[in-house]
Amino acid sequence: MPTDEPAPAPGLRERKKDRTRQQLRACAAQLFAEQGFADTTVAEIAACANVSTRTFFRYFDSKEDLLLPDGIELFSAVEQALAQRPLEEPPLDAVYNALLAAAALFRSTSLTALTHPLDGTEQLIAARLIQVFAEFEERLTRLVLDRLPPETPDADLHAAVVAGAALGTVRAILRTQRGRRAAGTHRPAVLLPQAFEILRQIGHTAP
Incomplete structure (x- = not known):
């Protein structure tokens, strides 16, 4: 009623x-x-x-997890954005565009810990970050695998390479940001397009 x-x-x-x-x-x-x-x-x-x-x-x-970007929010945003990408889009481009769509979360104040470590905890943070990325790499690999056509040769390897390359690029961005120590000048979201363009150039470099 x-x-x-x-x-x-x-x-x-x-x-x-x-x-x-x-x-x-x-x-x-x-x-x-x-x-x-x-x-x-x-x-x-x-x-x-x-x-x-x-x-x-x-x-x-x-408490160490509080020094890292919010993995739940960040990875959830990436997964949701990836689900909205066209299925015909090349896998690496789809992952890049999903990361770009979620890039606002890279501006979280928690990223300060990656560029300005507190109380000498840089090694601890780096170790935890490696674990977080490894866990998400497995999830991202499964998501990429689901997007590949059934007839894709070595689809599991293909998906693992795409996920590994994408997250390896993100790790490179964070290391570069930390090395430059220029807060607000080179945000990860700003470096993301540049880094993926370098990745694509490497992929097209003749042996």
Whole structure:
């Protein structure tokens, strides 16, 4: 029977979870700046965000994860953008355009940790970043494989090479950004088109 009551707002739970995640990140950034990374505890971050330590670990595996781009948001955005690319588009171009569409997330303040490491944690961050990229590389490989025509020779290898080349290029961008240490001048999103153009040139270089 029709009712005049408004329907519940769609995605309310998701929005609440997103607010909690962002609040934890904001508190961590504030505490890291005030106290330093090493002297800041998970309990302090949770208290600042008015949540329990148990709740903190529902969102992040460790405080080190707060130094990295939000993998859940970033990779989800890439996956969604890739799903919208035309199936006839060459796989590498499709992945590039998906990364470009999600490039706004590369501007996250959490990327500051990649260009200006805190308290000598650069090696730790780099190790965690390698793990995050490795996990996503497997997911991206499966997504590329799903886009390939069934008759593609060595389709699994083809997909793995495309995913590896694309994410290797992104890693190169982040290393370059960190090496230049020019905050705001060479954002990853700005370097992305240049880096993929270099990748394409390498692919067309005669032996």
